[in-house]
Amino acid sequence: MTSPAQTPSALVWQDDSLDYDFGPAHPLKPIRVELTVSLIRACGLTDAEGVTTLPLEPFADDDVLRRHDERYVEAVKRASSDPHAGASLRFGLGVGDNPTFAGMHEASLRVCGASVAAAKAVWEGWVSHAFNPAGGLHHAMADRASGFCIYNDPALAIDWLLRHGATRVAYVDVDTHHGDGVQKMFYDDPRVLTISLHETGEALFPGTGFAHEIGEGDARGTSLNVSLEPTTPGEVWLEAFDAVVSQALDAFGPQVLVTQLGCDTHATDSLAHLMLTTDDYVGIAQRLRRLAHDHAQGRWVATGGGGYQIASVVPRAWAIYFAELAGLSLPAELPGDWRREAEEAASRFDMPAPPQQFLEGSVDLRQDRLEELRGQARQSVEKLKQHAFGLLEGHA
Numbered sequence: 001m002t003s004p005a006q007t008p009s010a011l012v013w014q015d016d017s018l019d020y021d022f023g024p025a026h027p028l029k030p031i032r033v034e035l036t037v038s039l040i041r042a043c044g045l046t047d048a049e050g051v052t053t054l055p056l057e058p059f060a061d062d063d064v065l066r067r068h069d070e071r072y073v074e075a076v077k078r079a080s081s082d083p084h085a086g087a088s089l090r091f092g093l094g095v096g097d098n099p100t101f102a103g104m105h106e107a108s109l110r111v112c113g114a115s116v117a118a119a120k121a122v123w124e125g126w127v128s129h130a131f132n133p134a135g136g137l138h139h140a141m142a143d144r145a146s147g148f149c150i151y152n153d154p155a156l157a158i159d160w161l162l163r164h165g166a167t168r169v170a171y172v173d174v175d176t177h178h179g180d181g182v183q184k185m186f187y188d189d190p191r192v193l194t195i196s197l198h199e200t201g202e203a204l205f206p207g208t209g210f211a212h213e214i215g216e217g218d219a220r221g222t223s224l225n226v227s228l229e230p231t232t233p234g235e236v237w238l239e240a241f242d243a244v245v246s247q248a249l250d251a252f253g254p255q256v257l258v259t260q261l262g263c264d265t266h267a268t269d270s271l272a273h274l275m276l277t278t279d280d281y282v283g284i285a286q287r288l289r290r291l292a293h294d295h296a297q298g299r300w301v302a303t304g305g306g307g308y309q310i311a312s313v314v315p316r317a318w319a320i321y322f323a324e325l326a327g328l329s330l331p332a333e334l335p336g337d338w339r340r341e342a343e344e345a346a347s348r349f350d351m352p353a354p355p356q357q358f359l360e361g362s363v364d365l366r367q368d369r370l371e372e373l374r375g376q377a378r379q380s381v382e383k384l385k386q387h388a389f390g391l392l393e394g395h396a
């Protein structure tokens with residue numbers, strides 16, 4: 001039995017939403033989203049009173065052109081209809097991270113349509129919170145693909161909100177990689193506050209996200225970056241989050257909170273080096289929920305993001321976020337039927353199988369190493385405050 005949701009909430013999902021697929025050898029596998037939705041359902045969250053499952057909003061070329069250059073969109077469309085001829089170094093297509101595939105334009109539009117559906121449901125008041133697990137493609141640039149991201153769905157969802165009456169939007173990005181594409185698209189826009197906590201660009205793609213990146217023109221002070229050293233554990237990550245985000249939202253006064261919930265911060269993630277656990281995701285989820293209610297009129301639009309342990313981490317992480325978003329509780333153990341499905345998928349892709357439990361405790365670090373990492377995180381927060389907080393308070 002599931003109790004009624006404390007907060008009217010939506011999961012944006014269609015069963016045909018899995019065609020954003022760079023192929024079986026690529027780390028961003030759609031199965032991670034499929035297993036997430038399957039786990040959310042297996043835990044009864046979508047059956048709870050007050051929780052709805054929403055379809056995508058239609059999303060067309062004109063919509064994507066609001067934030068992406070015409071020549072880039074034309075290049076994506078060429079690659080989409082002819083993946084072999086469509087590779088282009090200039091547009092980041094077909095090289096390394098972003099292989100071309102048939103139908104990539106349409107699949108990318110659908111990811112955007114799902115994030116816009118979440119934004120619309122929240123902004124029009126149908127629900128207070130909404131989650132698109134397939135979204136969070138935060139590296140896409142106006143004029144090129146980057147880091148597995150073709151079109152920037154969080155930026156396009158923010159754009160939708162701005163077009164429909166929002167005048168102050170806060171974007172919080174907890175992926176292990178800097179949310180560079182979203183930051184760049186609103187770097188000179190004082191209506192959008194972007195906050196990203198991530199592994200330092202000195203160690204990790206995309207190599208940006210430092211304290212001195214604070215926005216430009218009228219928007220100086222509305223771009224905030226906390227960069228953290230490799231192996232930073234959850235308790236230090238959460239301390240940095242607490243030192244920055246609430247104060248920043250309080251100063252900015254958003255009408256809606258948009259979040260990118262990448263879970264490639266996990267200690268076992270194969271692409272990065274932070275050391276968070278699923279217990280830390282409970283902490284982050286609780287904080288984001290509280291922030292949405294204390295500082296953003298209760299409105300919370302959430303997207304997925306990175307996370308490459310397709311069976312052992314991503315579904316648990318995002319089920320934890322969705323449960324918190326709806327104000328529902330999860331069982332301690334992962335449902336048996338779901339585990340069998342996830343084990344089968346894990347073995348198909350030669351990936352780690354899921355554990356039995358949602359939670360796993362915290363990572364053990366030597367005390368001196370922990371103190372060193374804590375000191376570095378505090379320095380990063382201090383630098384950010386020196387560079388940006390005075391300017392941000394001027395936007396209040």
Ligand SMILES: [Zn+2]
Nearest residue numbers: 175177264306
């Ligand atoms: Zn990432």
